[in-house]
Amino acid sequence: MSPSNQNRPVVLITGASGGFGMLTSLAFAKAGYKVLASMRNLSKKEKLLERAREKDVEANIKYIRLDVTKQSDVDSVIPGAIEHFGRIDVLVNNAGYAAGGFIEELPLEEWSQQFDTNFFGLIAVTKAILPHMRKRQHGTVINISSISGRMALPGLGPYSASKYAVEGFSEALRLEMLSYGVHVVLVEPGSYQTDIWSKGMDHFNADPESAYKEKNEALMKIVNHIAKTADNPEEVARLIVKVAQEDNPNLRYPIGKNVKTITRLKNLLPWRWLERAIMKKISPRK
């Protein structure tokens, strides 16, 4: 795609300071989009800025401060961006984190924070952009869900619940917006090497007296192993750009090692069989 400067499609990405958000910003910029890379802390823009310079796409990226949990940010940033750039063609709801820990041990506050970011923040940003897309009869909303939104795992209760909520929200919104030419899409990655594995996992190590101590340790080992061996996140960024360019995108785009197999097996196998396999994996090894 080589659109002229004026007719360039505009994409707004949340959580662009690192991980998928940063790589997706670069991939859209490379594809010729005008990229509004939003992040809650603009002092973190240096990494993206540096990578953009290396790829010679610096001019295609604008940096915007947006904390998705702050309604005042959403209320000023989204209308401001629409006015300034004239359009937003694609929204990538990417900002998020994973709160790890066992449900009995996680304070309610942890659940609220998880949902404020992964779910209510996503709704707030989407709602602010929808009137613009509906009036233009054009737009794509890409919600970054997860395999955890299709198959919940122990030790990731709040995260899985928030992603299941994103899945339900997206199914409903897709049906509401189809007749207005606005597409709603779910990208469902498996495990990828980003900073997600080092944030939000404090509860696994929190209490040395925990009744879940051994399980916490076993899960922490799994998380550390995933952090080192997971796939390269660039393929997710490439997929997101490809999806944005489709005239008639699907609802779901699962991506990553074993992700399609896991979702198929979940539909085919009796739950007890899956349960046994998962419990075996997280049982502390003696």
Ligand SMILES: NC(=O)c1ccc[n+]([C@@H]2O[C@H](COP(=O)([O-])OP(=O)(O)OC[C@H]3O[C@@H](n4cnc5c(N)ncnc54)[C@H](OP(=O)(O)O)[C@@H]3O)[C@@H](O)[C@H]2O)c1
């Ligand atoms: N990596 C994976 O294996 C994986 C798999 C499936 C789905 N996902 C999903 O992919 C998305 C991106 O995660 P990632 O793996 O790229 O992790 P990451 O590297 O930790 O990036 C997460 C981004 O979200 C931002 N963020 C967090 N809270 C925010 C808020 N309140 N307002 C605005 N931005 C906020 C972070 O900003 P700060 O830098 O300020 O913290 C960061 O830029 C998440 O929705 C995650 O659930 C990841």
